Amino acid sequence: MKMDKISCKEELTALRDSLEILGGKWKLQIMRYLSNRPTEENNFKKIKQGIPGISAKMLSKELKDLEINLLINRTVRDTKPLTVAYSITNYGKSVVPVTSMLVNWGLEHREKIIKNYN
Amino acid sequence: MKMDKISCKEELTALRDSLEILGGKWKLQIMRYLSNRPTEENNFKKIKQGIPGISAKMLSKELKDLEINLLINRTVRDTKPLTVAYSITNYGKSVVPVTSMLVNWGLEHREKIIKNYN
DNA sequence: CTGGATCCCTTGTGATACTG
DNA sequence: CAGTATCACAAGGGATCCAG
Numbered sequence: 001m002k003m004d005k006i007s008c009k010e011e012l013t014a015l016r017d018s019l020e021i022l023g024g025k026w027k028l029q030i031m032r033y034l035s036n037r038p039t040e041e042n043n044f045k046k047i048k049q050g051i052p053g054i055s056a057k058m059l060s061k062e063l064k065d066l067e068i069n070l071l072i073n074r075t076v077r078d079t080k081p082l083t084v085a086y087s088i089t090n091y092g093k094s095v096v097p098v099t100s101m102l103v104n105w106g107l108e109h110r111e112k113i114i115k116n117y118n
Numbered sequence: 119m120k121m122d123k124i125s126c127k128e129e130l131t132a133l134r135d136s137l138e139i140l141g142g143k144w145k146l147q148i149m150r151y152l153s154n155r156p157t158e159e160n161n162f163k164k165i166k167q168g169i170p171g172i173s174a175k176m177l178s179k180e181l182k183d184l185e186i187n188l189l190i191n192r193t194v195r196d197t198k199p200l201t202v203a204y205s206i207t208n209y210g211k212s213v214v215p216v217t218s219m220l221v222n223w224g225l226e227h228r229e230k231i232i233k234n235y236n
Numbered sequence: 237c238t239g240g241a242t243c244c245c246t247t248g249t250g251a252t253a254c255t256g
Numbered sequence: 257c258a259g260t261a262t263c264a265c266a267a268g269g270g271a272t273c274c275a276g
Contacts, residue, residue, distance in 0.1 A: 006225075008154050012147050012169060014224030015217060019146065021227060022220075025268080028137065029130050036126050044238055051130060055270055060239050070230070081237045082276085091230065098223060099133060101216050102140075106132030107124075109139060112188075112209065143249080162258050173250055178259060199257045200256095 021069050026054055026062045032099040034088045042086045139187050144172055144180045150217040152190060152206045160204045
């Protein structure tokens with residue numbers, strides 16, 4: 001936990017750094033999916049089916065990005081046909097609170113919107 | 119605070135709802151900027167100068183989106199020349215924890231990356 | 237099964253000039 | 257001051273086919 005006082009500009013820079021790593025349509029969804037299944041064998045196909053609407057191309061790209069940033073592990077199993085298991089790293093678990101917060105926010109936002117229409 | 123158990127698919131849907139409202143390059147930065155200045159007169163020009171890199175076009179568009187979603191207020195002052203004040207709504211304050219978390223995450227991520235290069 | 241390569245359309249974003 | 261209009265380009269993302 002950071003306790004130093006930082007300026008607004010520094011805050012915005014940090015915020016941008018986060019968004020650069022975690023932003024976009026899919027990354028947080030993938031992180032959430034994997035964090036919900038820490039013990040299972042999460043192979044490519046299974047993840048693709050678990051995240052509605054994502055294409056193979058996007059999933060492939062996003063997984064690569066997340067791996068580069070040390071947020072997930074990619075393990076190739078020498079089976080035949082070969083399979084690949086993806087899992088969250090310990091470091092990657094640091095984004096779980098972020099996704100939790102957004103999940104709750106999304107639920108409450110929908111409630112709020114619905115209330116406004118009644 | 120939600121205590122109901124929800125399925126992973128529902129979680130991802132809620133996450134997507136959040137990202138639809140708050141996602142993109144600028145919305146969270148704008149929210150952060152405004153939440154840091156709740157008492158000041160935040161006019162268009164000032165916000166534009168406070169958020170490095172944003173264009174007038176984008177700022178205009180994003181402010182409109184945020185207003186539609188009830189996250190910020192837009193108040194036209196009948197001065198001359200006319201000025202417009204933007205401020206966070208009470209509801210909009212609910213996203214402050216999200217931005218705080220991302221600011222901290224961004225700071226720590228940078229530290230981590232630097233450490234990995236040494 | 238995993239996922240790279242290619243093609244192509246849509247959307248996002250920036251620069252510039254301009255209006256009320 | 258507070259934006260809008262227009263153009264132009266980059267990035268995002270889907271579909272399809274193909275290879276290890």
